[in-house]
Amino acid sequence: xxxxNSTNHVNEKAITINCPITSTMLAIGGRWKIVILWxxxxxxxxxxxxxxxxxxxxxxxxxxxxxxxxQSKWVDKKDYNEIPPRTEYSLTQIGKSFMPILENIYNWGxxxxxxxxxxxxxx
Amino acid sequence: xxxxNSTNHVNEKAITINCPITSTMLAIGGRWKIVILWxxxxxxxxxxxxxxxxxxxxxxxxxxxxxxxxQSKWVDKKDYNEIPPRTEYSLTQIGKSFMPILENIYNWGxxxxxxxxxxxxxx
DNA sequence: TTTTATACTTACCAAATTGTATGTACTTCC
DNA sequence: GGAAGTACATACAATTTGGTAAGTATAAAA
Numbered sequence: 001x002x003x004x005n006s007t008n009h010v011n012e013k014a015i016t017i018n019c020p021i022t023s024t025m026l027a028i029g030g031r032w033k034i035v036i037l038w039x040x041x042x043x044x045x046x047x048x049x050x051x052x053x054x055x056x057x058x059x060x061x062x063x064x065x066x067x068x069x070x071q072s073k074w075v076d077k078k079d080y081n082e083i084p085p086r087t088e089y090s091l092t093q094i095g096k097s098f099m100p101i102l103e104n105i106y107n108w109g110x111x112x113x114x115x116x117x118x119x120x121x122x123x
Numbered sequence: 124x125x126x127x128n129s130t131n132h133v134n135e136k137a138i139t140i141n142c143p144i145t146s147t148m149l150a151i152g153g154r155w156k157i158v159i160l161w162x163x164x165x166x167x168x169x170x171x172x173x174x175x176x177x178x179x180x181x182x183x184x185x186x187x188x189x190x191x192x193x194q195s196k197w198v199d200k201k202d203y204n205e206i207p208p209r210t211e212y213s214l215t216q217i218g219k220s221f222m223p224i225l226e227n228i229y230n231w232g233x234x235x236x237x238x239x240x241x242x243x244x245x246x
Numbered sequence: 247t248t249t250t251a252t253a254c255t256t257a258c259c260a261a262a263t264t265g266t267a268t269g270t271a272c273t274t275c276c
Numbered sequence: 277g278g279a280a281g282t283a284c285a286t287a288c289a290a291t292t293t294g295g296t297a298a299g300t301a302t303a304a305a306a
Contacts, residue, residue, distance in 0.1 A: 002261085002262070003260095003261070003262090006260080006261060006262090006294095006295090007260090007261095007294080007295055007296090008260085008261060008262070008293085008294055008295070009261090009262095010179075011154065011179050011294085011295090012154070014178075014179050015154070015155075015158060015179075016238075019158075019161075020228070020229055020231075020232020020233050020237050021157055021161070021225060021228050021229050021232060022157055022158065023232060023237045023238055024228055024231070024232045024237050025148075025151075025152075025157060025228075027237065028148075029148075029152065030263085030264095031134065031135070031138070031263080031264070032138075034144055034145055034148060035138060035142075035145065038142075038144070046282090046283095047282075047283055047284080048281095048282065048283080051283095055137075056133075056134050056137050056138075058264085058265060058266075059283085059284075059285090060264085060265075060266085060284095060285085060286085061264070061265075062284095063283080063284060063285085064264090079283095082282095083271090083272050083273050083274085083281095083282085084272075084273070084274085084280090084281045084282040084283080085271090085272085085281090085282045085283045085284080086282075086283085087282090087283065087284090094235055097231070097235065098231065101224070101227055101228060101231060102144055104224055104227065105143070105144050105147050105148075105224060106143050106144050108143075108147070108220070108221065108224060109143020109144060109146060109147045110143050112217055112220065114143050114146045114147050114150065115139075115146055125291085125292070126290095126291070126292090129264095129265090129290075129291060129292090130264080130265055130266090130290090130291090131263085131264055131265070131290080131291055131292070132291085132292095134264085134265085153293085153294095154293080154294070169252090169253095170252075170253055170254080171251095171252065171253080174253095181294085181295060181296075182253085182254070182255090183254095183255085183256090183294085183295075183296085184294070184295075185254095186253080186254060186255085187294095202253095205252095206251095206252085206301085206302050206303050206304085207250085207251045207252040207253080207302075207303075207304085208251090208252045208253045208254080208301090208302085209252075209253085210252090210253065210254095247306100248305105248306085249304105249305085249306075250303105250304085250305075250306090251302100251303095251304090251305100252301100252302095253300100253301095254299105254300080254301090255298100255299075255300070255301105256297100256298085256299075256300095257296105257297095257298090257299100258295105258296085258297090258298105259294105259295085259296080259297105260293100260294085260295075260296095261292100261293080261294075261295090262291105262292080262293070262294085263290105263291080263292070263293080264289105264290080264291070264292085265288105265289085265290075265291085266287100266288085266289080266290095267286100267287090267288090267289105268285100268286085268287090268288105269284105269285080269286080269287100270283100270284080270285070270286100271282100271283095271284090271285105272281100272282095273280100273281090273282105274279105274280085274281090275278105275279085275280080275281105276277100276278090276279080276280095
């Protein structure tokens with residue numbers, strides 16, 4: 001949980017309060033969020049399907065990021081109440097409506113040959 | 124400096140290596156990067172002008188983020204070699220070419236009434 | 247000679263994010 | 277009775293990010 005009185009938190013709030021860009025970035029800003037959204041763009045997937053589609057993600061990270069995406073209304077979950085459990089995750093309308101922008105970024109990235117910056121250390 | 128052998132780092136690399144979206148997000152992903160880019164969209168600014176335009180940023184954060192933006196070629200710096208010092212920061216072509224996408228996100232955010240998600244704690 | 251102006255650097259600390267390992271629940275199959 | 281399948285939860289540790297406070301350099305102005 002975050003501390004509401006830390007400078008970090010206060011600054012985050014100040015930055016996002018009036019800016020839809022930074023708010024949006026915050027919503028999709030976790031390590032795995034975009035990867036998850038990208039997986040869901042062609043339809044709903046079960047928990048384990050997402051997991052297998054994203055080899056490096058841990059279970060903790062997957063549910064954590066899914067929860068946050070659900071809180072911010074980008075992703076929906078359907079629980080079938082079966083045993084063994086079955087749940088399906090899908091994009092909400094909000095999530096779907098953002099996909100064209102993600103595709104823009106995708107194409108922009110390719111056109112501009114974007115590679116991630118890395119400040120590496122030897123150790 | 125980051126550790127090149129941490130799982131965290133390895134995962135970041137895996138995520139960005141083949142994906143222009145996550146690479147792009149990484150490049151503009153610091154706390155203040157988008158705010159800085161947004162300030163520069165109407166032309167070059169001196170160090171102190173940026174600083175005054177972004178009330179909460181500390182000097183350390185400002186130069187750090189500027190350096191990273193320069194490393195990833197979104198921002199350029201011109202040093203006038205005067206005393207007292209004078210430097211000017213401006214968007215590169217890459218930086219400028221991304222502005223339409225930022226504006227898309229801005230409009231999308233307004234249209235969808237995006238507010239930043241907050242998991243707050245009481246302490 | 248102290249102050250002012252500008253653009254940084256650095257050491258250190260606090261906070262937030264990410265990852266590891268292990269455990270839970272329920273039912274069917276062997 | 278034990279293993280398998282599915283979707284989680286939780287305690288703890290490592291890593292990374294962000295913030296604070298103080299210092300540097302140079303020359304001109306007060």
